[in-house]
Amino acid sequence: MNINEATPKSIASIVWPAMPTPHAASLLAMQYQLEQTEWWSAEALRKVQLDQLGLVLRHAYETIPFYRMRLSSIGYQPKNPLTAEDFARIPLLLRSDIQTQGKALLSNRPVVAHGRVSSGITSGSTGRPINYYGTELTGFFWQALTLREHIWHNRDIAKRMAVIRMGLQNANHPTWGPPTDIPFVTAPCATLDIRTDVDKQVDWLLEQRANYLLTFPTNARALAEACLKRGVHFDGLLEVRTLGETVDQELRDLCREAWGVKLVDIYSACEIGYIALQCPVNEHYHAQSESLLVEVLDKNNQPCQAGEIGRIVVSTLHNSMMPLIRYELLDYAEVGPTCSCGRGLPVLKRIMGRQRNLVALPDGRRYWPSTGYKEWGGRLPIRQAQIVQRSLSIVEAKLVLSRPLLPAEETEFVTILHRSLGHPFEIIFSYHQEIPRSAGGKFEDFISEVT
Amino acid sequence: MTNMIRSRVPSLNWPGLPGPYGDAHLALLWQLERSQWWKADALLAYQMKQLRATLDHAVKQVSYYRTRLAGLDLTACATPEGWAELPILTRSNIQEAGPQLRSDGMPSEHGRFHEVQTSGSTGKPIRAFGSDITAFYWNVLTLRWHLWHKHDFAGKLASIRILDESIGTPPNGTPVPAWGPATDTAWVTGPSTLLNLATASVSQQAEWLQRESPDYLLTHPSNLAALVREMGPRTTALRNLREVWTISESLDANTRRFIEETWQLRVVDTYSSRECGYLAIQCPIADHYHVQSESVLVEILDDEGRPTEPGEIGRVVISTLHNYATPLLRYEIGDYAEVAPPCSCGRGLPTLRRIVGRQRNMLTLPDGQKRWPRCGYDQFMDIVPVRQLRLVQRSLQTIDAELVADHPLSDTESKALIEIVQQALGYPFEIHLVYVSNISRGSGGKFEEFLAALEPSKS
Numbered sequence: 001m002n003i004n005e006a007t008p009k010s011i012a013s014i015v016w017p018a019m020p021t022p023h024a025a026s027l028l029a030m031q032y033q034l035e036q037t038e039w040w041s042a043e044a045l046r047k048v049q050l051d052q053l054g055l056v057l058r059h060a061y062e063t064i065p066f067y068r069m070r071l072s073s074i075g076y077q078p079k080n081p082l083t084a085e086d087f088a089r090i091p092l093l094l095r096s097d098i099q100t101q102g103k104a105l106l107s108n109r110p111v112v113a114h115g116r117v118s119s120g121i122t123s124g125s126t127g128r129p130i131n132y133y134g135t136e137l138t139g140f141f142w143q144a145l146t147l148r149e150h151i152w153h154n155r156d157i158a159k160r161m162a163v164i165r166m167g168l169q170n171a172n173h174p175t176w177g178p179p180t181d182i183p184f185v186t187a188p189c190a191t192l193d194i195r196t197d198v199d200k201q202v203d204w205l206l207e208q209r210a211n212y213l214l215t216f217p218t219n220a221r222a223l224a225e226a227c228l229k230r231g232v233h234f235d236g237l238l239e240v241r242t243l244g245e246t247v248d249q250e251l252r253d254l255c256r257e258a259w260g261v262k263l264v265d266i267y268s269a270c271e272i273g274y275i276a277l278q279c280p281v282n283e284h285y286h287a288q289s290e291s292l293l294v295e296v297l298d299k300n301n302q303p304c305q306a307g308e309i310g311r312i313v314v315s316t317l318h319n320s321m322m323p324l325i326r327y328e329l330l331d332y333a334e335v336g337p338t339c340s341c342g343r344g345l346p347v348l349k350r351i352m353g354r355q356r357n358l359v360a361l362p363d364g365r366r367y368w369p370s371t372g373y374k375e376w377g378g379r380l381p382i383r384q385a386q387i388v389q390r391s392l393s394i395v396e397a398k399l400v401l402s403r404p405l406l407p408a409e410e411t412e413f414v415t416i417l418h419r420s421l422g423h424p425f426e427i428i429f430s431y432h433q434e435i436p437r438s439a440g441g442k443f444e445d446f447i448s449e450v451t
Numbered sequence: 452m453t454n455m456i457r458s459r460v461p462s463l464n465w466p467g468l469p470g471p472y473g474d475a476h477l478a479l480l481w482q483l484e485r486s487q488w489w490k491a492d493a494l495l496a497y498q499m500k501q502l503r504a505t506l507d508h509a510v511k512q513v514s515y516y517r518t519r520l521a522g523l524d525l526t527a528c529a530t531p532e533g534w535a536e537l538p539i540l541t542r543s544n545i546q547e548a549g550p551q552l553r554s555d556g557m558p559s560e561h562g563r564f565h566e567v568q569t570s571g572s573t574g575k576p577i578r579a580f581g582s583d584i585t586a587f588y589w590n591v592l593t594l595r596w597h598l599w600h601k602h603d604f605a606g607k608l609a610s611i612r613i614l615d616e617s618i619g620t621p622p623n624g625t626p627v628p629a630w631g632p633a634t635d636t637a638w639v640t641g642p643s644t645l646l647n648l649a650t651a652s653v654s655q656q657a658e659w660l661q662r663e664s665p666d667y668l669l670t671h672p673s674n675l676a677a678l679v680r681e682m683g684p685r686t687t688a689l690r691n692l693r694e695v696w697t698i699s700e701s702l703d704a705n706t707r708r709f710i711e712e713t714w715q716l717r718v719v720d721t722y723s724s725r726e727c728g729y730l731a732i733q734c735p736i737a738d739h740y741h742v743q744s745e746s747v748l749v750e751i752l753d754d755e756g757r758p759t760e761p762g763e764i765g766r767v768v769i770s771t772l773h774n775y776a777t778p779l780l781r782y783e784i785g786d787y788a789e790v791a792p793p794c795s796c797g798r799g800l801p802t803l804r805r806i807v808g809r810q811r812n813m814l815t816l817p818d819g820q821k822r823w824p825r826c827g828y829d830q831f832m833d834i835v836p837v838r839q840l841r842l843v844q845r846s847l848q849t850i851d852a853e854l855v856a857d858h859p860l861s862d863t864e865s866k867a868l869i870e871i872v873q874q875a876l877g878y879p880f881e882i883h884l885v886y887v888s889n890i891s892r893g894s895g896g897k898f899e900e901f902l903a904a905l906e907p908s909k910s
Contacts, residue, residue: 004485007497008478013558014584014773015504016497017482017745022471029477029637033456033466035484044453048465055462111462137463290466320462 001158003150008183024183030144031151037290038343045289045344046084052317053293053325054082060323063107067325092301092313093327098130099383099402106133111320115139121377122270125354126330127435127445128384128400129377132271133322141291141318143179145274150180152280153264155212159238161189162210164201164219166370168193187211195422197365198222198358205234214241217265218356219368221251224258237261243268245354252283267351272316272324276348284336286345292316294346295326296335306337312351329353330443355438357448361423362392369446372420380409386435387417389448395425400432454604457639473637479591480598486745489799494744495531501772502748502780503529508554509778515551516778534748539756539768540782542575546838553580557775560584564776569725570828571809573785574890574900575839575855578832579726580776588746588773592729593633595743599735600719604634606666606693608643611656611674613825619647621655624663641666648674650877652820653681653813661688668695672702672720673811674823675710681821685714694719701786701808707738722806724784726777727769731803739791741800747771749801750781751790761792764807785898812903816878817847824901827875834871835864841890842872843902850880853887860884 008028010018020028037045058078060067074089098105110117115136123129150157161176168191175181176189190208192201194216201223205213213234215223220240227233240255243266255263267276267285272292276285287294295303296310304310312331316324331354336347359369371387384400397417399405405413414427437443456467456477469477486494506525509516519538520528527533545552557564562583570576597604608630611619619625624646629635631643644663646656648671656678660668670678675697685692694717695710702720710718722731722740727747731740742749751765752758759765767786771779786808794802814824826842839855852872860868869882890898 005489008482011558011560013504013508013560013775015501016772017479017486019475019560019584020478022474025471025474025478026468028481029469029474030466032477032481032484035481037466040453048455052463052465055464059462111460113460114462137460317465318463 002154003157004154040344042344049293050082056323063109066104090326095128114320117321121374123373126443127386129373135321138319142273146179149277157184157186159211160187161212162208164192164194164215194368198226202226211236211238217242217245217247224254227258281341285348289345296333304335306335309334355444356446360450370420372416375416384435387446396428398430455639469637476591476637487798491799498748499529508775512554515548537781545577552777554776561775567725571785573898574841576828576832582776585774589728590633596732604638604640607641608667609663609665611646611670612648614647619645621651648823649825652822653677657682664691666691666693672697672700676706677813679710679713701810736796740803744800751788759790761790764789810899811901825875827871831871834867839890843904851883851885853885
């Protein structure tokens with residue numbers, strides 16, 4: 001049953017149309033609204049975004065010392081309506097600002113009605129870990145946009161999902177999980193840790209007979225290549241879904257060649273949620289303007305035109321705990337022309353962010369590695385890291401530090417890396433002022449030189 | 452024009468979060484946005500699923516159905532073929548069943564009971580009950596109607612309708628900050644203003660309307676036609692008016708044309724009843740109507756009880772999908788409708804070309820003022836055993852009250868009825884009670900519960 005034709009779950013005595021539970025109703029209510037706003041013109045969207053950002057700025061000015069200083073420096077007046085010109089004068093927020101400012105970026109009076117505060121650590125696309133904070137409200141928008149993504153691609157929720165990602169157990173779940181199973185009855189979902197050897201992943205997928213596969217692009221590439229090499233076809237596979245890394249045309253073509261299915265990509269970041277989702281009609285992306293304002297800026301900080309590539313700068317519309325205003329993500333995107341689908345949501349033709357190689361182990365296993373940033377990100381003085389596998393036994397840790405590591409910290413880092421990579425490699429350290437991107441604009445936070 | 456969803460969360464204006472009740476409205480609209488395009492057979496299949504649940508409830512909780520449906524296989528009943536075999540529920544059945552049609556209890560999520568009294572389209576008063584769920588559907592379908600016709604919620608709405616005595620008193624009416632609970636639960640709306648149709652003469656309405664200069668006007672078709680006749684072509688005083696909306700009575704093609712041509716704007720009509728809610732709403736791109744299949748199953752039947760074909764007129768028979776307070780299953784409401792072929796708009800909701808129901812003439816007071824007449828159904832039901840009533844104005848002083856009654860009224864009952872009618876009409880007319888065995892429809896099939904039979908010179 002395609003999600004657009006499915007009847008949501010309902011209270012006992014009503015079968016159709018459904019009377020969903022309050023949480024499910026709030027998600028569907030937001031879908032109703034998003035299905036209106038996505039067709040608004042770019043100008044209409046920009047106007048309501050600026051109105052909403054006016055509220056965010058006022059809150060940030062009143063409750064966050066960092067922003068009070070920053071906004072005062074440009075003559076910000078909280079009583080005046082926010083104009084596009086005023087907004088463009090706000091200095092960009094760098095990842096290094098977040099690293100150095102720490103809790104000075106948090107509101108001392110988060111809006112109580114926005115719910116409980118949650119936090120996490122992310123390395124982002126460039127190996128620079130930061131702490132981030134959100135609220136139940138930001139979590140709600142995350143859920144609503146997850147549901148939008150399923151609705152846009154009209155997935156059959158009666159079909160099986162398989163997910164191969166970081167930190168997952170090898171398990172079978174009765175549903176696709178939240179938020180999809182809040183309003184809808186779904187088929188089961190099977191999960192697998194991405195650090196499973198690629199050939200074993202292929203065997204596992206053959207057993208699962210999944211209809212949808214969600215994984216990282218690099219892993220999808222390795223799976224497709226392995227299937228082609230082994231002559232394996234996943235019967236019933238309808239779509240490959242990817243997130244977390246850069247997707248290129250070659251990978252899309254490879255998925256078609258190996259399995260005869262399309263690839264649908266998601267562009268998101270832990271600290272801000274969904275940034276852009278693949279269009280239901282075309283293979284480019286639509287910015288999620290109802291959740292954040294996305295700017296693509298050239299080297300003079302001017303908006304890029306269609307066909308130009310620039311830096312992605314986002315402003316969160318609903319995070320009252322840690323608003324990120326004009327935050328430079330360190331990803332790049334090419335601005336696309338207006339989409340033929342008719343949506344007014346801005347178009348990103350392609351996105352250049354993170355890419356990660358597979359790690360190769362001496363016993364022949366290969367898998368998508370973790371760099372362990374969640375463990376060292378909050379504790380060690382590492383501003384940026386790139387891990388390079390030089391051989392089957394040696395791994396180099398290229399680090400940018402805010403101060404030299406103590407011997408105990410070096411030992412701790414080595415222990416974390418051994419655990420993350422799944423093998424006791426010899427770790428050699430090198431220290432740098434900055435670790436640049438590759439020529440193609442992608443940042444590779446794990447590079448393997450082992451062929 | 453961009454209608455903005457209301458937000459009840461601080462520091463969040465957009466996208467709006469309207470709160471649990473508003474969410475429930477929008478969540479249902481999300482479903483209706485999809486179901487309206489489904490094919491007729493898919494809609495019918497879902498209706499049958501819901502009616503199966505309603506039947507279950509009716510047999511367990513409503514003594515009338517317990518008897519009526521005794522021994523039937525409910526699963527077989529809840530199929531298109533089985534449904535057609537269920538007996539028709541007439542207004543007389545409802546009158547006779549009385550409290551036996553009220554559910555002994557409802558699932559808690561259906562909320563509270565509320566009573567509904569209506570004369571319907573045939574002057575035969577009945578009593579039924581609704582629930583919070585039926586009220587909720589009423590609100591959501593009101594929203595659908597606005598959204599179908601792209602109404603600008605920022606505009607000003609003027610309503611001339613029957614209101615409680617203390618509201619909307621002429622000449623000034625009652626200003627209200629928003630359009631009402633159906634719309635302002637989830638949307639931010641402009642102001643509205645109310646005038647009581649029961650007490651405002653046509654000339655008072657015209658004066659008020661020019662003063663208020665609304666964007667939209669809502670009233671009964673017969674009243675609207677009288678208003679347009681009174682005011683003539685639209686002047687600059689009504690320059691803001693974008694559309695007029697009609698409710699509660701039949702709107703025939705001639706009246707529609709007369710209003711649209713004289714005022715040079717579109718009339719949008721809805722077909723609803725108090726006991727069943729919205730039955731059909733005018734299509735966004737045509738003058739005909741779409742059945743509200745997500746709330747009611749509507750059958751149009753010929754004299755033999757068979758479904759009519761496009762172009763044929765038949766009896767309207769309704770089954771409410773979600774009313775667990777007084778389930779109305781295969782209820783013959785007393786209206787007639789012409790079935791139309793599928794609509795070019797692409798919606799799968801069945802199409803009705805026209806509805807032939809109630810129509811009302813205007814009352815003329817002795818001073819010559821014209822007024823939309825009330826008949827007092829909501830008051831006399833509990834006092835006198837009248838099954839059907841029609842008022843006929845014979846002169847500026849006299850009214851015939853034609854009535855079908857179980858037995859001749861006693862002196863006390865007659866006196867009570869006369870007082871109620873005088874009060875409802877707003878003038879102490881001389882009321883003559885005329886007993887009849889049946890009150891039939893007019894030649895066009897419309898039932899006129901108030902008939903103006905004045906000599907031309909006297910009107």
